[in-house]
Amino acid sequence: MRIMSRASACLLLGLMAWETCAAAGLSALRDITDQRGGLDDRRFAALVDRVYADLKASGADGVGREPSASFEAAYLALFYSPKSAHLEDLQRAFAGLESQGAPTDAQIENLHVSLVRMRRFDAADALAARHPEAGLEPLPGRSPVTELPPGQRLAWRVEAGTDSQRLQAVGLPAPSDGILVSSHPHCGPSQRAAEAIAADPQLAALFARHATLLVHQAGRFAAAEEGAWRPGGVTLPLNWVHREADWPEVDSWATPVFYFLRDGQVVATVSGWSKEGQREALLAAADQAGLIPE
Known part of the structure; x- marks a missing residue:
């Protein structure tokens, strides 16, 4: 056995x-x-x-x-x-x-990825400096983390500067009415969902008004231009969460998963993106959450 x-x-x-x-x-x-x-x-x-x-x-x-x-x-x-x-x-x-x-180089890289994932950025930088032979990818510069207003949750955005990228700390309000999207810039179904939603006027308007894109507690950050959604002429940036535990509404960080909230409670969830898309499921969930105007 x-x-x-x-x-x-x-x-x-x-x-x-x-x-x-x-x-x-x-x-x-x-x-x-x-x-x-x-x-x-x-x-x-x-x-x-x-x-x-x-x-x-x-x-x-x-x-x-x-x-x-x-x-x-x-x-x-x-x-x-x-x-x-x-x-x-x-x-x-x-x-x-x-x-x-x-x-080994693999062990050094695994520790580096783990430190980044746990947002121990200074320790990750120190590891890279201590083991230059491993060829670790340097982290972008980053903003200081200031105290957030009560109820906000820490996340990170990759922003493009004139000649470099930067991790910007942002505070996101606790969700009330809206859509949380678990996404990732290297997820094919997530990108197909973004393209289909942007091409659908009703869905584009819905997501432009109500959606927040979240990325799980990942150990690597993608480039600033990767992964953003652009429905209805609005750019929705990726928010790389600081701690997954800060988001109790999200019970699966698979991608893409759409959580529809009303009064801070998840009332409907739509998972995945098939070849046929999820248009009707998204609209039904949005209606259940009261996000579609009468």
């Missing part, structure tokens, strides 16, 4: 104790997506946290003792569940690798 078959039965069917799952070792964490099933992002992150905690407690495959195994486990946990505790584990393991003089 394959290791992940044991882990799958344990995690999803409750046929074994969690401690037995941990005994499956690092491979259970490597293949954790096999266990996702219908779990949304938050429930799946909780599953990852539990498997990772059990793996650390069991010490299987050297996790918690050997820097390389500990680094891989922490990186996987952070990839699926962006929590500061996982990043701290990752940094400790990397310090162990550095003390051995042994970090």
